[in-house]
Amino acid sequence: MQIIVGLGNPGNRYSHTRHNVGFRCIDLMARRWGISLSERRAKAVLGRGHHLGQEVVLAKPRTFMNNSGEGVSYLLTRFGAKPADLVVVYDEMDLPVGRIRIRPGGSPAGHNGIRSIINELRTSDFARIRVGIGHPDLRGGQVSHVLNRFSEEEAPEIAKVVQRVAEAVDCLLEENITVAMNRFN
Numbered sequence: 001m002q003i004i005v006g007l008g009n010p011g012n013r014y015s016h017t018r019h020n021v022g023f024r025c026i027d028l029m030a031r032r033w034g035i036s037l038s039e040r041r042a043k044a045v046l047g048r049g050h051h052l053g054q055e056v057v058l059a060k061p062r063t064f065m066n067n068s069g070e071g072v073s074y075l076l077t078r079f080g081a082k083p084a085d086l087v088v089v090y091d092e093m094d095l096p097v098g099r100i101r102i103r104p105g106g107s108p109a110g111h112n113g114i115r116s117i118i119n120e121l122r123t124s125d126f127a128r129i130r131v132g133i134g135h136p137d138l139r140g141g142q143v144s145h146v147l148n149r150f151s152e153e154e155a156p157e158i159a160k161v162v163q164r165v166a167e168a169v170d171c172l173l174e175e176n177i178t179v180a181m182n183r184f185n
């Protein structure tokens with residue numbers, strides 16, 4: 001079983017913000033793969049199905065970003081999975097808009113959602129797909145940057161990168177993380 005989690009903040013107020021690009025990726029995968037995200041639990045909204053011959057769970061934590069570890073820990077416990085069965089998709093300010101970076105593990109690099117997951121799971125050994133949202137300009141800080149929407153100029157690029165993330169997950173499921181890194185990084 002592969003558990004694919006997109007990070008974001010719950011609620012309509014945050015639905016189209018930079019911080020919710022992980023949720024957008026999960027929504028696209030659910031549509032493409034015919035998996036309904038209809039199961040609402042206290043810690044996550046999720047859907048189960050099969051894709052490319054594997055059982056998959058697509059999930060969006062219902063906790064706020066800084067507490068993402070609670071939702072991810074719940075998912076692993078619920079499905080009897082290990083961190084090696086996990087792929088986390090999330091926003092990254094240190095990448096330009098439209099770029100993705102796949103890694104098999106590593107530090108949180110300042111991302112509070114990843115830090116929360118590492119603290120809850122007590123390991124940093126889980127796959128991640130970072131989606132570039134760009135750095136804030138000089139007028140705004142990091143918090144306002146991640147909680148704002150993409151500009152009109154950025155919107156088409158984000159739509160493309162969300163599709164590339166789904167393709168990268170397909171590659172990861174069909175091949176392995178090394179092939180996905182070589183093809184999409």
